[in-house]
Amino acid sequence: MIPPRTHVTEEGWRQATERLATGELTLLGLWADGADVSMAHLDEKTADIGVLTYTCEDGRYPSVGARHPPAIRLERAIASLFGLRADGAPDARPWLDLGFWDVAQPLGKRAPAQAPAPYEFLPAGGECLHQIAVGPVHAGIIEPGHFRFTANGEHVVRLEQRLGYVHKGIEGLMQGASLDRAAKLAGRTSGDSTVAYAFAFAQAAEIALQVEVPAHAVFLRALMAELERIANHFGDIGAICNDATFTLMHAQCGILRERVLRVTHACFGHRLMMDVIVPGGVARDIAPEGAAVLRTLVAEVRKVFPALIELYDSTASLQDRTVTTGVVKPDYARQFGAGGYVGRASGRAFDARRALRYAPYDLLKFDVPVLDAGDVNARVWIRIREVEQSLALIEQILDRLPAGEIIAPLRAKAGEGLALVEAFRGDVLVWLRLDESGRVARCHLRDASWFQWPLLEAAIEGNIVADFPLCNKSFNCSYSGHDA
Amino acid sequence: MRKTLLEGLTHGPLTEPAPAPDEAALKELAESVERAARARLGRSLSIRQVDAGSCNGCELEIHALANAFYDLERFGLRFVASPRHADVLMITGPVTKNMREALLRTYNATPDPKWVVAIGACAADGGIFAGSYAVEGGVKDVVPVDLHIRGCPPSPTDMLKGLLALLEQTSRKA
Numbered sequence: 125m126i127p128p129r130t131h132v133t134e135e136g137w138r139q140a141t142e143r144l145a146t147g148e149l150t151l152l153g154l155w156a157d158g159a160d161v162s163m164a165h166l167d168e169k170t171a172d173i174g175v176l177t178y179t180c181e182d183g184r185y186p187s188v189g190a191r192h193p194p195a196i197r198l199e200r201a202i203a204s205l206f207g208l209r210a211d212g213a214p215d216a217r218p219w220l221d222l223g224f225w226d227v228a229q230p231l232g233k234r235a236p237a238q239a240p241a242p243y244e245f246l247p248a249g250g251e252c253l254h255q256i257a258v259g260p261v262h263a264g265i266i267e268p269g270h271f272r273f274t275a276n277g278e279h280v281v282r283l284e285q286r287l288g289y290v291h292k293g294i295e296g297l298m299q300g301a302s303l304d305r306a307a308k309l310a311g312r313t314s315g316d317s318t319v320a321y322a323f324a325f326a327q328a329a330e331i332a333l334q335v336e337v338p339a340h341a342v343f344l345r346a347l348m349a350e351l352e353r354i355a356n357h358f359g360d361i362g363a364i365c366n367d368a369t370f371t372l373m374h375a376q377c378g379i380l381r382e383r384v385l386r387v388t389h390a391c392f393g394h395r396l397m398m399d400v401i402v403p404g405g406v407a408r409d410i411a412p413e414g415a416a417v418l419r420t421l422v423a424e425v426r427k428v429f430p431a432l433i434e435l436y437d438s439t440a441s442l443q444d445r446t447v448t449t450g451v452v453k454p455d456y457a458r459q460f461g462a463g464g465y466v467g468r469a470s471g472r473a474f475d476a477r478r479a480l481r482y483a484p485y486d487l488l489k490f491d492v493p494v495l496d497a498g499d500v501n502a503r504v505w506i507r508i509r510e511v512e513q514s515l516a517l518i519e520q521i522l523d524r525l526p527a528g529e530i531i532a533p534l535r536a537k538a539g540e541g542l543a544l545v546e547a548f549r550g551d552v553l554v555w556l557r558l559d560e561s562g563r564v565a566r567c568h569l570r571d572a573s574w575f576q577w578p579l580l581e582a583a584i585e586g587n588i589v590a591d592f593p594l595c596n597k598s599f600n601c602s603y604s605g606h607d608a
Numbered sequence: 609m610r611k612t613l614l615e616g617l618t619h620g621p622l623t624e625p626a627p628a629p630d631e632a633a634l635k636e637l638a639e640s641v642e643r644a645a646r647a648r649l650g651r652s653l654s655i656r657q658v659d660a661g662s663c664n665g666c667e668l669e670i671h672a673l674a675n676a677f678y679d680l681e682r683f684g685l686r687f688v689a690s691p692r693h694a695d696v697l698m699i700t701g702p703v704t705k706n707m708r709e710a711l712l713r714t715y716n717a718t719p720d721p722k723w724v725v726a727i728g729a730c731a732a733d734g735g736i737f738a739g740s741y742a743v744e745g746g747v748k749d750v751v752p753v754d755l756h757i758r759g760c761p762p763s764p765t766d767m768l769k770g771l772l773a774l775l776e777q778t779s780r781k782a
């Protein structure tokens with residue numbers, strides 16, 4: 125159970141910041157609401173989550189990022205969106221606001237936008253350095269973002285990202301929205317994780333409204349979450365191999381992914397399973413033939429996938445590209461609280477399903493694979509092992525799927541809720557505050573990518589520029605989830 | 609690896625028969641393509657995809673177009689890396705304010721004749737994101753659009769139908 129928020133003084137805020145800086149606590153999120161800033165933190169030993177709120181004076185609060193770098197971009201986003209300033213912050217440049225909006229601080233005290241100051245990228249020192257600017261429009265079918273490389277010959281000396289191009293203002297659209305509409309918006313924060321977002325949003329709403337979700341719906345949610353996970357992992361494994369110019373794996377994994385999506389369509393009427401999870405339960409039941417179709421799928425994947433794993437493992441030219449490429453040091457993974465395969469390939473064993481044991485995972489058996497190498501190869505292997513675990517989970521869910529209702533009625537009232545759900549790329553955090561009419565007063569959505577993007581900057585250092593697409597794909601951070 | 613390759617050769621193809629071109633798409637195109645300066649492209653189009661603010665759901669289904677089931681390339685349709693090589697811009701998402709300029713530049717970098725296909729509910733009119741301080745609107749609010757393929761996201765089959773209709777129009781003699 126996640127306890128309600130605690131209001132703290134400046135002293136309490138600073139103490140928590142210190143505990144983040146010493147590694148005693150992990151930062152899960154940092155967001156604003158009016159004049160309040162809140163942080164969620166995790167004690168990894170006990171899996172206890174705490175949420176602290178500090179009310180700004182004159183729109184200022186003590187910087188967390190000054191002591192704990194993972195907070196820097198979050199603070200920059202708060203400044204750009206809400207106009208609240210982090211005192212002592214090491215980086216005062218805007219974030220998400222690229223200078224194209226008509227309003228400044230759109231979620232705080234709105235003001236007409238000023239002409240933006242030129243954006244200075246961080247410097248890199250040394251001889252014979254050159255810069256390569258990439259994006260926002262990239263060469264492939266990929267989301268937009270800007271990458272500024274400083275290189276010495278082929279070797280990357282520094283990468284700096286500039287993101288925000290797909291910022292749609294989702295948290296702004298949420299304010300005042302009905303629960304229905306807000307759930308749809310949450311499910312479109314990052315399309316590849318639509319199930320996880322809808323799941324997390326629904327959980328937060330159900331905590332706020334104190335609703336018990338029918339067991340049948342709870343199991344269906346996990347079923348969809350695992351299907352989403354394997355579909356994405358197949359896509360990623362194929363795409364990573366493709367970026368290492370091994371197209372055979374790409375083609376084969378593409379077939380597996382398509383098979384999963386056809387099954388999800390047959391079971392839930394939508395290939396990506398959008399809008400199926402709603403506050404209170406699920407909007408529709410699994411199709412009558414769903415269980416049978418799913419069992420066939422699991423059997424089929426079990427037949428084909430081992431040969432592909434073998435192919436991956438025994439192709440020297442592929443391993444040559446993925447092994448020791450793009451290493452994320454375990455220390456960084458821990459410091460940033462990197463979730464998903466990025467964290468678990470670098471020794472951080474956190475998985476929200478395991479740590480928080482939210483229903484129905486408290487009743488299901490599964491392993492959380494962890495590796496230490498932290499390279500592209502390790503991130504591929506975590507995905508491979510997770511596919512196997514998800515297949516087993518799907519079987520367990522089908523075996524014990526309880527009968528019953530699909531949705532519980534909701535009664536509008538004021539309340540708050542925080543949820544953490546394990547998406548395929550890592551934990552998604554949703555914090556929600558509802559007003560008396562049951563509408564959204566404030567909702568914050570934090571993608572796993574927030575704590576992974578900065579690690580990509582570190583992972584590429586010393587690698588060659590040509591390996592960047594491979595490293596990037598092995599992270600597969602969400603631009604939309606981050607920019608929101 | 610040899611085994612996987614051999615299996616690929618001995619099993620029947622997964623690729624499915626082509627769907628019929630979409631009727632509504634043919635109608636929408638009849639108007640726009642007629643007035644375009646028609647260069648002879650043969651039955652082949654190069655597509656440049658641009659994400660102008662999507663949630664990435666549309667991209668997933670665009671990726672699927674290349675898989676063995678839909679096999680876009682058999683129709684002479686292929687994705688290219690640069691707008692300078694493109695005949696078609698396939699644009700997703702509501703156009704965010706932050707992407708407007710980049711989209712315009714991409715459009716201007718694409719040589720004439722060119723066609724713009726707006727993919728998804730968001731690309732049509734901003735969709736669920738319409739009205740946000742950060743969203744400009746649909747694709748047509750920024751660049752002229754020849755064809756809309758709706759859906760959230762549209763299925764690969766729907767996209768294929770629309771693209772086949774486009775192919776039919778562009779390769780028809782003036």
Ligand code: SF4
Nearest residue numbers: 663665728729730760
């Ligand atoms: S149409 Fe749907 S899937 Fe496509 S970008 Fe919009 S919300 Fe995402």
